[in-house]
Amino acid sequence: MRIAACLLALTTLAYADKKPTIAVLNIADLDGLSTKAADTLVVALRASASAKSSAYTVKAGAKETEAAMMTAECSAQTPSCAAKLGQTLGADYTIAGELEKRGKNYVVTLALVDSKTKQRLRSIRDTSSADPKKWAKKLYTKLVDSDAGSLAIVANAQDGEVWIDGQLVGALFQGKTNITGLINGGHKLGIRAKGYRPLDVEITIEWATKQMVLLEPEP
Numbered sequence: 273m274r275i276a277a278c279l280l281a282l283t284t285l286a287y288a289d290k291k292p293t294i295a296v297l298n299i300a301d302l303d304g305l306s307t308k309a310a311d312t313l314v315v316a317l318r319a320s321a322s323a324k325s326s327a328y329t330v331k332a333g334a335k336e337t338e339a340a341m342m343t344a345e346c347s348a349q350t351p352s353c354a355a356k357l358g359q360t361l362g363a364d365y366t367i368a369g370e371l372e373k374r375g376k377n378y379v380v381t382l383a384l385v386d387s388k389t390k391q392r393l394r395s396i397r398d399t400s401s402a403d404p405k406k407w408a409k410k411l412y413t414k415l416v417d418s419d420a421g422s423l424a425i426v427a428n429a430q431d432g433e434v435w436i437d438g439q440l441v442g443a444l445f446q447g448k449t450n451i452t453g454l455i456n457g458g459h460k461l462g463i464r465a466k467g468y469r470p471l472d473v474e475i476t477i478e479w480a481t482k483q484m485v486l487l488e489p490e491p
Contacts, residue, residue: 291327291328291329292327292328292329292364292365293328293329293330293331293362293363293364293365294321294328294329294330294331294363294364294365294366294367295330295331295332295337295357295358295361295363295365295366295367296314296317296318296321296330296337296366296367297314297337297341297348297354297357297366297367297368297369298310298311298314298337298338298341298348299311299313299314299368299369299370299371299380299382300347300348300349300369300370300371301370301371301372302370302371302372303372303373305372305373306371306372306373306378309371309373309378309404310371312404312405312408313369313371313380313404313407313408313411314334315334316404316405316407316408316409317367317408317411317412318330318334319408320408320409320412320413321367321412326416327416328365328416331361331362331363331364332361332362332363336361337357337361340357340360340361341357344356344357344360348366348368349368349369349370349383349438349439350439350440351383351385351390351391351392351439352390353368354366354368354383354385354387355385355386355387355388355389355390355391356390358385358387359387359388363387364386364387364388365384365385365386365387365393366384366385366387367382367383367384367385367415368382368383368385369381369382369383370438374399376401377399377400377401378399378400378401378404378407379397379398379399380397380398380399380400380407380411381395381396381397381437381438381439382395382396382397382411382415383395383396383437383439384415384416384453392439392441392453393453394415394416394420394453394454394455395415395436395437395439395441395453395454395455395459396411396414396415396418396455396457397437397457397458397459397460398410398411398414398457398458399458414455414457415455418455418456419455419456419479420452420453420454420455420456421454421455421456421477421478421479421480421481422450422451422452422453422454422477422479422480422481423436423450423451423454423459423461423475423477423481423482423483424448424449424450424480424481424482424483425444425448425449425450425451425461425463425482425483425485426447426448426482426483426484426485427444427447427448427463427465427484427485427486427487428447428485428486428487429444429447429463429465429467429468429485429487430444430445430446430447431443431444431445431465431466432444432463432464432465432466432468432487433463433464433465434449434451434461434462434463435460435461435462435463435464436451436454436459436460436461436462437459437460438460438462444463444465454477455477456477456478456479457476457477458474458475458476458477459474459475459476459477460472460473460474460475461473461474461475461483461485463485463487465487467489467490468487468488468489468490469487469488469489469490471485471487471488
């Protein structure tokens with residue numbers, strides 16, 4: 273029985289070691305009014321990622337992450353920089369984001385980034401006036417475990433940059449593109465195309481969503 277118990281313990285440990293690692297990067301305060309809330313969210317997100325039920329193992333603490341971000345010389349809100357920080361910290365994935373205050377509410381944008389491929393895998397945008405600690409649990413679950421949808425865009429511009437929640441996520445090719453990994457719910461869509469006025473609109477993702485976009489030509 274003791275041998276069997278030891279084998280079971282070793283198997284469990286080996287399984288735990290196979291968990292991918294994740295680093296929660298500091299959340300950017302966009303308006304200078306949300307620093308405390310942003311810091312609270314980061315601590316709570318790390319706690320959620322450290323839970324036994326989490327699919328990840330947290331890599332790097334607050335001091336190590338802060339030091340890496342100070343020397344990175346890039347914005348963690350871009351997938352390439354978040355991936356670079358993940359590699360520096362030895363994490364397979366990173367969570368990066370930004371926060372701003374609008375009236376009594378906070379608006380947060382979070383992205384899950386693959387450190388190896390430098391790709392944004394999933395993203396979420398949410399608004400709340402709740403306690404940041406409680407909000408963080410909801411955000412982490414939605415970002416990591418919730419079902420994600422996709423956005424198919426058809427535009428009158430042949431070429432252009434496509435932004436989701438303030439992040440460059442793709443480009444138009446012959447007036448079309450498809451963006452995946454968007455958590456169902458509200459997002460901000462931006463398109464920048466030469467010869468057209470910048471477009472910024474609120475959209476709602478519901479599984480496979482198709483968005484027709486009519487850009488206004490520049491005068």
